[in-house]
Amino acid sequence: MVRVRVRQHVNPLSYAYQTPIVPPTWSQIYTNPAQPLHLDIGCAWGRFLLQMAGREPDWNFLGVEIREPLVETALAERDEQQLTNLHFIFCNINHAFAPLIESLPPGILHRVSIQFPDPWFKKRHQKRRVVQPELVENVVKYLVPGGMVFLQSDVHEVAVEMRDRFAEHPGFERQGEAEWLPENPLPVATEREQSTLDKNEPVYRVVFLKKGEIPG
Numbered sequence: 001m002v003r004v005r006v007r008q009h010v011n012p013l014s015y016a017y018q019t020p021i022v023p024p025t026w027s028q029i030y031t032n033p034a035q036p037l038h039l040d041i042g043c044a045w046g047r048f049l050l051q052m053a054g055r056e057p058d059w060n061f062l063g064v065e066i067r068e069p070l071v072e073t074a075l076a077e078r079d080e081q082q083l084t085n086l087h088f089i090f091c092n093i094n095h096a097f098a099p100l101i102e103s104l105p106p107g108i109l110h111r112v113s114i115q116f117p118d119p120w121f122k123k124r125h126q127k128r129r130v131v132q133p134e135l136v137e138n139v140v141k142y143l144v145p146g147g148m149v150f151l152q153s154d155v156h157e158v159a160v161e162m163r164d165r166f167a168e169h170p171g172f173e174r175q176g177e178a179e180w181l182p183e184n185p186l187p188v189a190t191e192r193e194q195s196t197l198d199k200n201e202p203v204y205r206v207v208f209l210k211k212g213e214i215p216g
C-alpha cells in the first residue's frame with residue numbers, strides 16, 4: 001500500500017472543514033445497503049475497517065475521516081480488496097453526521113466506534129475534540145435501540161471526557177461493571193490501539209448501548 005505524506009492534525013473548526021457533504025448513491029456503493037451499518041469516526045487510513053469488512057460480510061462499514069489523502073488511500077485499498085460492504089468518506093463528522101446518516105436507509109445505524117480521537121491537550125483547543133455534546137445527540141438520535149457505541153483512547157483525560165458525555169445522556173446505558181473494559185469487544189485492533197498495546201501502555205475502553213425496545 002502506498003502512503004502519502006499528510007498533516008498530522010487538521011483543525012476541524014477552520015473554515016475549510018465546514019463545507020456540506022454530498023452523500024453518495026448508496027446502492028452504487030454497498031451490494032446490500034439494507035445491512036446493519038457500523039460507523040467508525042476518525043478512521044485514519046481505514047486499516048481497522050478493511051479488516052472488519054472482510055470478517056463481517058453481513059454488515060456494512062463506513063469510515064469517516066477529516067484528512068482527505070487518507071480517505072483516498074483507504075478507498076484504493078478497499079477497491080483492491082474488492083470489498084463491497086465498505087466505504088470511506090472525507091468529511092468533518094461534527095458537521096456531516098445528520099446529512100450522512102439521513103441519506104442512508106432509516107434504522108440502519110447499529111454500531112458507532114470512536115477510537116483514539118485526537119486529544120487536543122491545550123485548554124483552548126479542546127473544542128476541536130470530536131466528541132462534543134452535539135455529536136452525542138446525533139448518535140442517540142440515529143442509532144437503533146440496542147445499538148452499540150464503542151469508545152477507546154490511550155489518553156485518560158480524553159477517555160473520561162468522552163465516556164462522561166455519553167454517560168450523562170439518558171438515552172444510553174453503560175455496559176460492564178469495571179471502570180474500563182479489560183478487553184476490546186471487537187475482533188480487530190486499530191493501528192493506534194496496536195501501537196499502544198505494543199508499548200505496554202494502558203487503553204481506556206467503554207461500551208454504551210442505546211436504551212429502548214429492540215425491534216423483533
Ligand SMILES: C[S@@+](CC[C@H](N)C(=O)[O-])C[C@H]1O[C@@H](n2cnc3c(N)ncnc32)[C@H](O)[C@@H]1O
Pocket residue numbers: 009010012041042043044045064065066067091092093094114115116117118130190191192193
Ligand atoms: C489519532 S487518530 C486515530 C485513528 C484510528 N481511529 C486509530 O485508532 O488508529 C484520530 C483520527 O480522527 C480524525 N478526525 C479528527 N477529527 C475529525 C472530525 N471532526 N471528523 C472526522 N475525522 C476526524 C483525524 O484526522 C485522525 O485521523
